[in-house]
Amino acid sequence: MxxxxxxxxxxxxxxxxxxxxxxxxxxxxxxxxxxxxxxxxSLVFITLPTLAAIGLAFTDYSFGGTPHFIGGGNFAELFGDVRFQAALKNTILYVIVVVPVSMAIALLVAIALNQKIRGLGAFRTAYYIPVVTATVAVGTVWLWIFNPGSGLANGVLSLLGLSPVGWLTDPGLALPSLMVVGIWQGLGSKMIIYLAALQGVSPQLVEAANLDGAGRWQVFRNVTWPAIAPAQFFVLITSIVGTFQVFDLVYVTTKGGPGLATNVLVFDVYNNAFQSLRLGYASAETVIMMILIGAFILIGRRLQGANARD
The missing domain is CATH 1.20.5 (Single alpha-helices involved in coiled-coils or other helix-helix interfaces)
Incomplete structure (x- = not known):
């Protein structure tokens, strides 16, 4: 048994x-x-086009022609191209300003909207509307706001006794003006992500910190900030990628002008590929942009890791 x-x-x-x-x-x-x-x-619309762009970057391919391998000729020409140099500088400046400023403002708005206030749903909707609004419509509205003759921005300046400003016609103000629009338009999506992360912070941890005598800043620094770190990293990565790809706003408002003041990388790729029909040259520019995006993401990841260790 x-x-x-x-x-x-x-x-x-x-x-x-x-x-x-x-x-x-x-x-x-x-x-x-x-x-x-x-x-x-992902395979059909991301991986294969990316591989094709990398391959074409080393050719002299023009639309309808036969590609011929030219090695690094496109890259050598790019770094001597005044238009590309302006686009590279403008894009990097745009990313450096728009990403951190929009993230900081979105976090502040999310903290404010995480409180129990009257009309909370209406406020959340109002902040999110620009995200779901077509950029063509957004650009058209801001064209009116920045209109040098009858725009709202100069109307406010006149009420303050100040002279009108060429927001989109002054080479020194055109790019900062577009930065303002970019920050405003992307605020809602970042705010929603931060708000969801804030609502996931453990109330028990916050209560324990308050019982230990921690102030608001100490609670935020030692409890809230570590808890929303994954959301912070997600917002950072998506913001870098999205900001590097700014195109339609520039196309609608300034067409890269005045001069080259608002010429950005994607707009320059568009001009080289679809206006000049130099697809190999535009592909080389795209490869450089991909490398830049990867470098910025790596830097952001390092900074995020340093903040987490602190």
């Missing part, structure tokens, strides 16, 4: 193990089927 019992126990345990393995296998297959459309989309 003892021998039979001992022999039956392993057999009894092996059946659930096989069933668990079968269930896990079916779950894995189901998971792959679920993400298959996203993987296919």
């Amino acid at each position: 003892t021998t039979l019992t001992q022999k039956s126990r392993p057999a009894g345990r092996s059946i659930p193990a096989r069933r668990r393995g079968s269930v896990l296998s079916r779950q894995r297959r189901a998971g792959w089927w679920m993400i298959a459309p996203a993987l296919l989309h």
Whole structure:
């Protein structure tokens, strides 16, 4: 009897193990089927175009022509191109200003909207509306606001007794004016993410910190800030990528002018590819932009890690 019992126990345990393995296998297959459309989309619309752009960057390909390998000729020409130099400088300045300023303002707005105030839903909706509004419409509205003759911005200046300003016609003010629009337009999406993260902060930890005598800043620095670190990193990465890709706002408002004051990388890629039809040259510019995005993401990750250690 003892021998039979001992022999039956392993057999009894092996059946659930096989069933668990079968269930896990079916779950894995189901998971792959679920993400298959996203993987296919990424392959067709992201991976393959990226590889094609990298390949074309080393050719002299023009629309309708035959590509010929020229090595690093496009890259050498780019760094001697005044338009590219202006686009590179303007894009980096735009990213350096818009990303941190918009993140800081969005966090402050999210903290304010995380309080129990009257009309909270209306405020959240109002802040999010620019995100879902077409950039063409946004650019048209801001063209009126920045209009040197009858715009709202100069109307406010006149009420203050100040002279009108050429917001989009002055080379020194055009790019900062677009930065203001970029910060305003991207505020809602960042605010929503921060708000969701703030609502996930443990109330018990906040209460414990308050009982220990911590002030508001100490609670935020030692409890809230570490808790929202993943959301902070997500906002940082998406902000860097989105800001580098600014195009439609420039296209609608300034067309890269006055002069080259608001010429940015994506707009310059558009001009080289679809106006001059130099697809190989535009692809080289795209490769440089991808490298820059990767470098900025790496720097942001390092900074995020340093803040987490502090």
